[in-house]
Amino acid sequence: MKLFKQKIFTYSLTAALLVMGVGCKKYLDINTDPTKATKVEPKLLFGYAITAYSETRCSGDGWLPLAFMSQAIATGGSFGWGQINDYDISTYSLGNVWKGYYNTSGNNLQLAIKTALSSTPVNNNAIAQCKIVLAELVYEATTLYGDVPYSEAWNANFPYPHYDKQKDVLENVIKLLDEAVAQFDESQPNLIIKDYDLFYNGDIAKWKKLATSLKFRTLMLMVDADPSKAAAIGTLLAKPEAMIASAAEAWKFPYGKDAARNNPKYRLINELNGGENNMFLANKAVIDYMLPKNDPRIPQYFEPGADGQYRGVGTDQEADENDSYISSYLQRADAPDLLCSYQEILFLQAEAYARGLGVTKDLAKAQTLYKQALTTAMTFYEADPADIQTYMSSQLADLTTIADPVAEIHLQQWIDLMDRPLEGFTQWRRSGPDGQEVPALTVPPQAPSGGLIRRWGFAPDEISANINIPKPAPLYSDKMWFDL
Template sequence: MTKKILKYSSVLLLLASVAISSCKKLDEINHDPTKPTTADPQYLLTGAQKSTMDVLYSGLQNGYIAMHYAQFWSGNSRTNDSQYQLDEGNNATLWNNLYRISLHNLDDLVKQNNAKINEPGKANQNAIAKITSAWIYQILADTYGNIPYSQAFQSTTNITPKYDDAQTIYNSLLDTLQAQINVLDTAQTSFNAGDIIYNGNVLKWKKLAHSLMLRMAIRMSDANPTKAKQIIEAHYKDAISSNLENAQLLYLNAAPNKFPLNDTEREIADFFVSTTLVDYMKSVNDPRLGIYARPSHDDDTIKGMPYGLAASDKGRLSQTHYSYPGKQIYSATMPGILMGYPEVEFILAEAAARGMNVGDAATHYTNGIKASINYWRLLTSNTNITDAGIQTYIAGVPYVAADWRNVIGTQKWLALYPQGFQAWFERTRLKFNKPGGAPLFITPVSGSLDASVKMVPFRLTYLQSEQTQNTASYNAAAAAIGGDTKGTMLWYNKF
């Protein structure tokens, strides 16, 4: 993994009467951030990238929502979240930060550059901004279903945008990504500063665009197998092909640029790793377990908490009995992962298993496991993980063509830790069990607190403010998807 030193700090920019968080290199602050002027494109990009990563990896959104729904963690200080009682404040922050900060920044960036699009680097800058927007819009569509899209930034006066059909949004985003791949020119400059994902590397942005198309295509593979096949076969050779090309934000061990969920200043007692994660990893002798979780305070043993165990449950043991997430997961310098090589390989393994012409499923499956373990081995400088040990592990979790959904599903799930949102989306899409078919996931031990959900939510409900401030659009969207409940399936949940 290539290491680069990024120096940036938070500033506040006023854009169209909306407070926009942004970040920049410390030695490049050369304007007054308190004046309500339009921000430079590089600062808009930094703000969009960091604000998105911050909310996706916050304890409030990733921890209380996504990591629970992926069943990686179970609640300690607040157990209702594990039982699917959604905190509306956390839900609103996710929606508002992605729309009002991240997407707003990117929309403004593109509009600024459009007036001088023929200047060197501007076309590449816009392409990078649009790829970033496509990533964010897909997260929103996978989280909520139908969302504001075509009218989201149509004008400054439209405060009641319609909700577009999520499948239509997917098709539009795929078109957008393809268009940006065509625009990106490696012979031209892009961002000389401000890009805290790829540092302006045009080739890597092009690879990410191909990879995001793979992510979208595999997600729709049960709903539209023909289109999924066409996209994956056309783009897989140009996608991310090593951990050196992973798209991620490297956080720093200095406020305000630490990884959002870090325990460098205080112990985080909100979450325990689940028995679902721990027991399965123990059963296959997974070498990543000591990275994903830490021993309990009682002894040197990693012990999960049964998922969805209420604070009042008589079976709940002392807090010191259970294990917190691993030290690296709570490190100030834990990277915020946008998309990595392991995910690409598991996408291709599934594509091959479905009969797509992308190579051998077993080879891609093995590559995915190796890439994930090697990522964590390098990130943590773990000398206990050896090449021989990785081979032994792979031999113990072999690829089985007749059971590909469960085999690939479990390993992809493990590789996506701690990307709670992506792991949750894949859990609901693939509906996988342990290899062989035994259940992996459980219903909340103390029961669900949402009548529409028993096993796992398929989506988040729309913001309560949308019901009162955008009533007509909200009602139309709720009707179109089959009801605004967490139990309503998304358009691609066909299996």
């Protein structure tokens, strides 16, 4: 379906259903409307779900408030965006992101699964694809909101779904991923979503690797609160080839240079400021760790100030013309939405060996994976190859000799996730106990009392509509189950 790929952002589910049409004999059915489809193919629901999902992640509802509040980027005060990093999250963001997880993307994936189950033969491959994306939606929802509906969600028998505990939600994420891997049927390659699969074009092997990678990431999130998960981590580490094992296997949503396919971050700048980025600035919490080592990603992440130098802005700090903006490279029209990267998995593997999670602690092995992860991260952002080589030969930290190798890995995880603020926010919270997270962040001066932000509040519409919403509602500074 080339039309979908060409018009990815103007795609209308309603229009797609009408285009499908019906057989001529239906015109003879007195009580049947010949202009309406009686059945929707799973691929249409899947395509709509993943497009809406990525749109929200990269939009002013998702990317923008998360980037500011997590201190991945800086507002620059009145010189840049203004005071939006003080935890006053828009009700539109709270609601639209929630609706994306449950109403828009989540519900369409559930409908796709139901339709694939009722087909003859059952389309197990499409079901598996939908379960993997659904698992990611649920994972993101719980890391952002805490306890969320799952066991009673998307079920008409439960108009007021109860909120499952975060540990149970994450256990179900793992269950969904395991089910998906087992459900793929390579004997029926034609029964898979392919033309609407903008991730892997129906490649079952890559989908399986993705599911295993997401399981590994989920276990790494859970292990501090539930040390028993170390055994499962060790099992996965024994077969790293079963996870994403190259940059080509990374999970990403593609965007393009034609207007209909532009990355929403690019469109945000175009629509709000005529294409000029003078709103999003480098945060000292990121760039100050990169400058001393002349990190090759600096010119990829940031634009130099008026004086030709790179300089970051502190939280709630007024910027000037010599401070650095976020680069046009990161916010280019065809920048992909990176959902799970090869370097992300390598960093987590390095961390597991450095901590001895399910394996014997091995700093030499961790060092090899850490170097590979950092090289992959720099290469992904198209840093200069010669500069990468110089960094590796003169600036690469030696995990076998430094005082805190795990903190060093966490720091590079944070830097790598700068342009992925939801993942960066989750990584920061899991990087250490209260007061020992990497990096050390400070509360914005104009934020309400209560400490650093740990979660989003529930969507206003959900609060008013669901009688089973947790009471009292958690505060923005309340820790989640995984956040020790």
